Amino acid sequence: MHREKREGIVLEIQRLSTEDGPGIRTTVFLKGCSLNCTWCHNPESIPFVPQIQWIEANCIYCGICVQTCAESALKFQGENLKIDRLLCTGCGKCSEECPTRAMELLGKKWTAHELVNEMLKDRAYFEKSGGGVTLSGGEALLQTDFIYEVAKRLKEEGIHMALDTCGQCPQDSFKLLLPYIDLVLYDLKEIDPVKHKEYTSFSNEQILENLKYVGTVIKNSDHVKKLWIRTPIIPDATDSEGNIQGIGEFISTYLSGVVDRWELCAFNNLCQDKYLRLDLDWLHKEAELLSSSILEILTATARNSGVDPLIVQASGSTKKENSYEV
Numbered sequence: 001m002h003r004e005k006r007e008g009i010v011l012e013i014q015r016l017s018t019e020d021g022p023g024i025r026t027t028v029f030l031k032g033c034s035l036n037c038t039w040c041h042n043p044e045s046i047p048f049v050p051q052i053q054w055i056e057a058n059c060i061y062c063g064i065c066v067q068t069c070a071e072s073a074l075k076f077q078g079e080n081l082k083i084d085r086l087l088c089t090g091c092g093k094c095s096e097e098c099p100t101r102a103m104e105l106l107g108k109k110w111t112a113h114e115l116v117n118e119m120l121k122d123r124a125y126f127e128k129s130g131g132g133v134t135l136s137g138g139e140a141l142l143q144t145d146f147i148y149e150v151a152k153r154l155k156e157e158g159i160h161m162a163l164d165t166c167g168q169c170p171q172d173s174f175k176l177l178l179p180y181i182d183l184v185l186y187d188l189k190e191i192d193p194v195k196h197k198e199y200t201s202f203s204n205e206q207i208l209e210n211l212k213y214v215g216t217v218i219k220n221s222d223h224v225k226k227l228w229i230r231t232p233i234i235p236d237a238t239d240s241e242g243n244i245q246g247i248g249e250f251i252s253t254y255l256s257g258v259v260d261r262w263e264l265c266a267f268n269n270l271c272q273d274k275y276l277r278l279d280l281d282w283l284h285k286e287a288e289l290l291s292s293s294i295l296e297i298l299t300a301t302a303r304n305s306g307v308d309p310l311i312v313q314a315s316g317s318t319k320k321e322n323s324y325e326v
């Protein structure tokens with residue numbers, strides 16, 4: 001296949017993003033993830049295959065989707081549309097026929113050429129704000145060949161490129177991509193390999209090895225490349241001082257002088273509806289926001305863990321007794 005015709009599956013394109021790197025960015029969320037985190041805020045990004053979801057608030061109960069589905073995967077039970085996910089092939093025909101966009105197909109094929117042209121529409125925003133494109137997921141590096149083409153073409157166009165990764169992928173993927181990436185946003189969730197496996201279904205050996213490799217490449221690069229580490233702070237999981245201390249020691253031992261930012265991202269519980277729409281149970285559905293005092297303690301732990309204290313930042317909503325803060 002001609003390189004520009006390489007196809008990937010994109011879940012969503014989010015414009016005007018300010019959290020996935022410097023300036024105003026366009027973030028491409030690719031479908032499919034190599035981890036299965038119990039707290040995942042984007043459960044629709046985990047399976048590689050497209051999925052259908054029903055948005056009840058948009059439905060006018062016309063029944064067109066039920067008639068359209070050749071697999072008989074849709075059935076109304078009262079005012080609830082039930083999707084038989086064993087029968088559904090993700091063909092998307094119900095979504096195409098739905099007059100109100102109440103059926104949504106999560107995941108769409110793009111060629112590298114199409115995606116690059118779509119990103120270049122936002123060039124003016126990038127130039128004015130110092131922003132660019134962030135490739136995210138799921139795990140973007142599961143579609144290495146596709147994002148390689150996209151990143152290479154955009155870099156040739158002078159666009160600032162960021163890669164948001166969980167690090168669970170072959171090191172060769174980083175070798176291929178890094179020459180075209182200006183900023184790596186690297187998730188480091190849990191330092192204990194046993195706990196990491198418990199929370200994400202995988203141990204963290206490959207993630208830590210890949211992170212060391214990324215650090216070495218950045219240190220030896222002729223061009224300015226940056227590395228941000230992001231740690232999600234999840235109640236009753238990653239929110240221990242031991243975890244933060246351990247991650248800090250890893251950064252100071254293996255990534256000294258390479259990390260520009262280490263961000264502690266407080267858990268939020270805003271994704272419950274996503275789980276409901278996909279007929280999934282969510283382990284953390286009862287979990288509350290982190291208290292501001294715990295986030296302060298963990299931030300202090302991070303700053304005293306051996307890293308440059310200036311790189312540590314905390315983000316996200318927290319609760320203070322009965323009130324909420326952002």
Ligand code: SF4
Pocket residue numbers: 052068069070071072073074083087088089090091092093094095
């Ligand atoms: S995506 Fe295809 S198979 Fe699945 S419910 Fe819709 S029409 Fe049926």
Ligand code: SF4
Pocket residue numbers: 054058059060061062063064065066097098099100101102103
């Ligand atoms: S086609 Fe759309 S609007 Fe009509 S019943 Fe199905 S989901 Fe609802």
